[in-house]
Structure formats: structure tokens, C-alpha cells
């Protein structure tokens with residue numbers, strides 16, 4: 035692990051919360067042995083959370099259990115979105131794995147039932163789905179569809195966006211290459227941040243900045259193909275409000291003959307509480323939507339939803355086949371996830387518990403915690419921004435790191451987001467209850483009493 039002080043700020047945050055092998059001396063013997071086996075096999079790509087890495091052995095609902103029998107409240111993991119090891123998803127996967135598992139070049143009923151059920155959650159016009167295995171593959175495919183359909187290559191993203199890990203997708207993920215120049219076919223717009231840069235009309239400002247980026251791409255010779263955005267702007271620092279602020283920007287995209295790719299890997303599947311998809315909060319119709327993480331509750335699944343004519347343009351020039359994408363077990367997992375979201379009313383739960391949680395966090399801020407500069411988000415995607423001073427709003431990443439570690443000691447798992455890593459990122463499984471929210475707010479208050487004083 036490199037010395038945190040020599041890294042760019044956004045990577046320092048990760049390094050500060052990461053396990054440092056040079057300080058492995060005090061680890062319990064069983065943990066030390068696992069760490070050593072991991073280092074021998076994974077090498078430098080291995081990043082572990084926390085100075086004492088967690089050896090987890092089981093999980094259920096919103097709880098994760100470690101080898102020493104401790105139970106942790108999971109406020110971090112959005113992949114097991116309908117709850118860790120949800121019995122209906124587990125049973126569906128096991129049953130299908132014991133019956134048939136092959137690729138999509140044969141006919142089988144369950145994948146078509148799943149495709150129909152999934153597409154029924156989309157507005158009219160978005161009526162074709164292609165299955166992949168990860169969010170990165172989904173965005174990679176979306177970029178290829180956009181290039182084929184428009185005949186242009188230029189992409190606009192927000193300035194701390196993350197869209198995945200393939201070569202093409204890393205090029206449109208500024209958060210993966212801090213301090214490095216952007217590839218020539220990529221332009222960025224500022225994240226829609228009204229906390230640091232207040233405005234009465236975020237919609238118009240964001241659209242005007244996007245228009246500048248579009249103009250610049252058109253002058254460059256690459257042309258403008260698409261605007262790719264995570265509709266909850268998670269890696270940028272979580273920006274959900276005001277409702278509808280994306281509308282003028284998407285109108286500008288379409289006037290310029292470009293496409294809007296909505297990355298729903300983070301907000302999708304009911305998390306924002308308003309609806310199944312984050313873009314619906316903005317009253318806009320994307321041309322392409324990409325999905326991943328929560329889609330199979332941990333079974334590796336992704337997908338791209340678009341329209342026939344866009345897919346035709348793409349498949350005319352090149353075919354697409356994904357060996358594992360949409361296999362029968364994936365379809366069974368995906369179908370069970372849709373059933374659970376509907377039957378347990380998880381979007382409604384996300385809305386109600388999210389509101390309760392934000393009220394509790396704002397209460398904490400107003401009750402002697404000026405280091406909480408802002409509380410924002412939608413449903414169960416909530417950001418808590420820490421600042422050194424509420425007037426200057428200078429980011430306090432060191433406080434976020436202390437809070438993450440303080441909450442870990444209190445058996446609560448949480449992470450941070452944003453360009454400076456000073457925004458606590460709250461995105462638990464959607465079965466999170468008001469009691470769970472109260473536990474989090476109570477523990478955060480206690481941790482802030484212990485660790486906030488130096489940065490006040």
C-alpha cells in the first residue's frame with residue numbers, strides 16, 4: 035500500500051480507509067493468515083477495507099456476521115439490494131442451477147418472462163433489453179451502441195463520474211484517473227452541486243455547461259455522441275435535487291442529435307424511493323439505460339435497455355454475444371429480485387425510511403454538529419457532507435475517514451463518496467428499517483462527539 039500522503043486527494047481517502055500491510059502485526063492469527071494468502075495470490079490489486087480487515091462468514095437482511103461472531107449493520111452494500119441472502123432469491127438460484135444453466139442461444143421460457151417483466155417497469159419506447167454480467171459491460175455496450183447509432187464518438191460525463199472498468203469505460207470515468215488528462219473524445223461538466231455553488235436554477239446552469247461541452251466536441255471533429263450520467267451522481271457526491279433538474283440538459287442533448295445514456299447501476303431497482311429508475315425523478319426519457327449491481331442481488335447480472343432502431347444500427351456493423359449474460363440462473367435471480375421489490379414494497383420502504391433517516395441526520399446537524407454541512411439524497415441513497423466550517427464549506431475528508439472507522443468500531447459499515455471523499459455514502463439494503471436508521475443516527479452522533487472536535 036503506497037504512503038497515503040503521496041497520493042492524489044481522492045486516492046488518499048481510499049488509502050486512509052484501507053488496510054495497510056505494514057501494520058499487520060497486531061492482527062488476530064486467523065485474520066493475519068488470510069491476509070497473507072490474499073497478498074500472495076492477488077498482489078497489488080488487492081484492496082481491503084479497514085486497518086483490521088473484516089473476515090465475514092455470513093449475512094442476512096441488513097446484517098453481516100464476522101468469524102468472531104460479531105454482527106454488523108450494513109449501511110454500505112447496495113448489491114444485496116433486497117437484503118443479504120434473501121431466501122426467495124437464494125431458492126430461485128438454487129432451483130434453476132439444479133435444472134438447467136446454459137447460454138442465450140437456445141430458447142427457454144424463464145429468460146423471456148424475465149425480459150418481459152423487466153421491460154414492463156420502463157416507460158413506453160424503451161422496449162428492448164440486452165443482458166450482460168456487470169455494470170461495466172453494460173456501459174461499454176451502451177457506448178458502442180451510441181457510436182454506431184450517431185456515427186460520432188464524443189462523450190460528456192460529470193467531472194468525478196465512475197462508470198466502470200473496461201478500457202472504453204475507464205476513459206469516461208474521470209474519478210478513475212485523478213489528475214490525468216482526459217482522452218480527446220471526452221468532455222466533463224461540473225457535478226450538479228448546489229451546496230458549493232448555489233444557484234436558483236440548477237437546470238438551466240447544468241444545461242448551459244453541457245451545451246458548452248457539446249459545442250466543444252462538435253468543433254473537435256469527434257462530434258457529440260452521448261451524455262452518460264449516473265442519475266443519482268453517486269461518485270460525484272450524491273445529487274438528487276431539485277427534482278427534474280436534468281430535464282433542460284436532456285433537451286439540449288436531443289436538440290444536438292445526441293443520445294442520453296442513463297447509468298442506473300447505483301440508483302436503479304427502487305433505491306431512490308420515487309420509482310424503479312432514477313431517471314424518472316427527472317421526468318426525462320433516456321435513449322439507453324444501463325443496469326448492474328442490484329439486478330441479481332449478488333448474482334452477477336447487468337443489462338442495457340434501448341430501442342430497436344439503436345440496436346439495429348449497432349448490430350448491422352458488429353454482432354454482440356455475451357456467454358453468461360442472461361443465462362437461466364441469472365434470469366431466475368433477476369425475476370426473484372423483481373418479485374421481492376414488488377411484494378415487500380421496497381421502493382416505498384426506501385422512500386419512507388430515507389425520509390425518516392434524512393430528518394434524523396438533519397436533526398443531528400442542528401443539534402450541535404455544524405461539521406455536518408449538508409444532508410441530501412433520495413430514498414435510501416443519502417449523502418452526509420462533512421465540512422471544516424459551515425460558512426466556508428471547506429471539505430473535511432479526514433473527518434469522514436474518522437467517522438467511517440468510528441462507526442466500524444460500533445459495528446456499522448459505511449463508506450464515502452465525492453471528489454474530496456468527505457461525503458458519507460449511505461446506501462444500505464432496501465430492507466433497512468426506521469429502527470436501523472435510528473441506530474445509525476444515534477451511533478453517528480456518538481462517533482461525532484468522539485472524533486469531530488479537532489476539525490471544528
Ligand code: PMP
Pocket residue numbers: 168169170171173196197198199264268297299300326327
Ligand atoms: N456505473 C456506476 C455508476 C457504478 O457505480 C459502477 C460500479 N461501482 C459501475 C457502473 C460498474 O459496475 P461493475 O463494477 O459491476 O462493472
